Amino acid sequence: MSRPSEAPRITRVEQGFPALTLPGETPRPRSLQEWLALDEVPGVSIAVFDKGSLVWAKAYGVQQAGATEPVTVAPLFQAASLRKPVTALAAMHHAERRTRSLDENIDAKPVSWKLPDNAFTKDQKVTLRRLLSHSAGTTVSGFLGYAAQAPVPALHQVLEGQAPANSSPVRVDAVPGSLTRYSGGGTTIVPQVLIDQLQKPFARIMKETVLAPLAMKRSTFEQPRPKALESQVATGTRPGGKSGKSIKGRWHTYPEQAAAGLWSTPSELARVPLELSKAWG
Structure with missing residues (x-):
């Protein structure tokens, strides 16, 4: 094209x-x-x-x-961590509408899940701004996903590291605001905050807030991947020593939607930075 x-x-x-x-x-x-x-x-x-x-x-x-x-x-391809700034765009939108402050303690209005306090959060709190900028002191760098036919955990099970989750619980092990460290776990807290605040599924929040307004008509945060899209997606390929080999079942499921759950095309995904450039200008 x-x-x-x-x-x-x-x-x-x-x-x-x-x-x-x-x-x-x-x-x-x-x-x-x-x-x-x-x-x-x-x-x-x-x-x-x-x-x-x-x-x-x-x-x-x-x-x-x-x-x-x-x-x-x-x-459609799995957009990997490129979905994190797309999630940030939704969070910023709702912060601008004063649905949620970027700087309030995320546990100030807990509904279905609460990030445990500890010595690191005594004086400094975890906020949306810090989660989105990877400066909240949260753990868990990234996620492996779940192979075809494997049980898939709910979001709160991922955050707690409870079976069938294959990742550790997301916790704070550094004073929030004291360092910048990549944390897919921190990004995964963001959808829980939005879900609790808006009382809607995360995929629907993202569609209404970002995907539909930007005419990203084929993109979706739905996990597992919708059956109707099966013929429209590219098959994942293993890296490293297993490179050149397709992933069994064609792809993994990522219940960590904000950190790793977007299906999109490069042309549709380009609409996000293009829209951001308008705001910057």
Whole structure:
């Protein structure tokens, strides 16, 4: 998806990777397609925006390892941690509407779950601002997700580290505001705050607050993945020593929706920074 005038820029992206040195070889630049083959990535989808608008989108490779069906710009991908700023946008929206202050103690109005106090929270409290900026002192860096057919925990079970959750409980182990440390666990507290405040499922909150207003019509925070979307999603591929192999069951489920639960396309996801750029201007 591009205008003919974008062809030179697309070529620069495809061919513009730095030289790579491999054992026994002379350093040489490699194209995007060569990098995909080297890293055993079956397919990738790209969207590029510039000066306030989407200028081109293109896909490379196939939708699943070992398959022949080509990737297009249409399939949905799991957006990984790119969903965190999308969640932040919703939280900021409701803070602006004074639904919830960014700086009040999140336990000031507990409904269904409360973050346990301890010595670290005696004087400084965990707030939405600190959760969104990874400065709340919360634990749990990231999440593994849940394989197909595996039991999936509810959000409060994830936060408490209770079975069938496969992650530790989210707690505070540093004085809030004293450091910046990546915490998917902290981000996962945010939907609980919004759910308790608005009395709606998180996926619905995100659709009404961000996805629908930005015309992200195919994107969703629903977890598990809606059955109707099964034919529209790309299959996950294992990294590292198992690279090039599809994930059993095609993908994992992430009940940690704010930290890891968004399905989207690069073209739709680009609408978020484009909208933010308008506010910045």
